[in-house]
Amino acid sequence: MIEAEAIELIKNFDDLVGMRSGKLSDLRADVLRASEAGIRAVMPGNFMKKVRLEGDRLVIGDELKLDLRDYDQIIVLGSGKASIAMAEYMEGLLGDRISEGLIVSSVNPCECKTLRRLDLVPSSHPIPSELGLEASEMLMEYGERVSERSLVIFLLSGGTSAMLPLPAPPVTLKDKIATTKLLLESGATIDEINAVRKHLSLIKGGWLGKRLSKARVVTLILSDVVGNKLECIGSGPTVPDPTTFEDAYEILKKYELWDRVPESVRRRILDGLEGRVEETPKPGDPAFKRISNIIIADIGDACWAAAEYLESRGYECTILTRFAEGEASEVGVFMAGILRELSKRKGRRAVICGGEYTVTVRGGGIG
Numbered sequence: 001m002i003e004a005e006a007i008e009l010i011k012n013f014d015d016l017v018g019m020r021s022g023k024l025s026d027l028r029a030d031v032l033r034a035s036e037a038g039i040r041a042v043m044p045g046n047f048m049k050k051v052r053l054e055g056d057r058l059v060i061g062d063e064l065k066l067d068l069r070d071y072d073q074i075i076v077l078g079s080g081k082a083s084i085a086m087a088e089y090m091e092g093l094l095g096d097r098i099s100e101g102l103i104v105s106s107v108n109p110c111e112c113k114t115l116r117r118l119d120l121v122p123s124s125h126p127i128p129s130e131l132g133l134e135a136s137e138m139l140m141e142y143g144e145r146v147s148e149r150s151l152v153i154f155l156l157s158g159g160t161s162a163m164l165p166l167p168a169p170p171v172t173l174k175d176k177i178a179t180t181k182l183l184l185e186s187g188a189t190i191d192e193i194n195a196v197r198k199h200l201s202l203i204k205g206g207w208l209g210k211r212l213s214k215a216r217v218v219t220l221i222l223s224d225v226v227g228n229k230l231e232c233i234g235s236g237p238t239v240p241d242p243t244t245f246e247d248a249y250e251i252l253k254k255y256e257l258w259d260r261v262p263e264s265v266r267r268r269i270l271d272g273l274e275g276r277v278e279e280t281p282k283p284g285d286p287a288f289k290r291i292s293n294i295i296i297a298d299i300g301d302a303c304w305a306a307a308e309y310l311e312s313r314g315y316e317c318t319i320l321t322r323f324a325e326g327e328a329s330e331v332g333v334f335m336a337g338i339l340r341e342l343s344k345r346k347g348r349r350a351v352i353c354g355g356e357y358t359v360t361v362r363g364g365g366i367g
Contacts, residue, residue, distance in 0.1 A: 080157030143211030160234030245272030324355025
């Protein structure tokens, strides 16, 4: 049996390891403990320590230093599965320097008693809902409240794409939900899914950043996207978007979804292709001159922490890749082949892969 601290994250640790002692159980335990080490590395209580105060200066890692005396108000906004924990840290750090703010999460506000200065509004994940529509509208309203002497700190983490649905006419929320579901089931990559969603949205693909552009905006990002493409993380609400309506059209065609998505989605994309509606804000747009998008934690942090744990256990450890993608079942076969090869060698060896796999849903599964 293991100590309580070790099973804090993986609740069924003993079931996964197996109750019998022996080499296989020991190996399973090492794998699970390494996984826990990786997860802990990308928990807000750890990575948010990169954000600190030095007198009146807000310091973000080696990336940025801001003199808070330059601003009349500090607004903290956030969205995603880690947004509450990130917001708790910012409240503890900045205290009454925070003027106001809003956090969007899948957690019901009644279940969160920790935030004191920031409002919490609910949304849903992975399928958008009316809750998220209301939350998106509330975030966009901050564009009317900011000035050149406002500092907006936006806390962005995984799940934001689903949590912030603000469909662009004539697309309705119901149409957006249907399209998201089709994309999730198709085996499309998260980059491809987000490229489509950005072109059906009034908040994604840089639109939120453009609305807030009178202010100084700093987006702190927990990346769940392979390769850390800023425009793909949470569909890049504060990042200029290099993808186009043409990309969205080609993706729907590629996965044979063009004739299956709602008619309003096809109309929106065709209007974009023919120049009747505005493209998403593009790189070089002056609206983004005062916006900084900073990744403060990603899959690499998790991989390195897992490797550090395994090396402490005597393993020769290799981070094979931080860019693994593909169909989950096929990746599993590939990894099994690597393990068979390693099993023929002497010594304790471990291989770590980080990335994001896709699942093509067949039958009644949810993916």
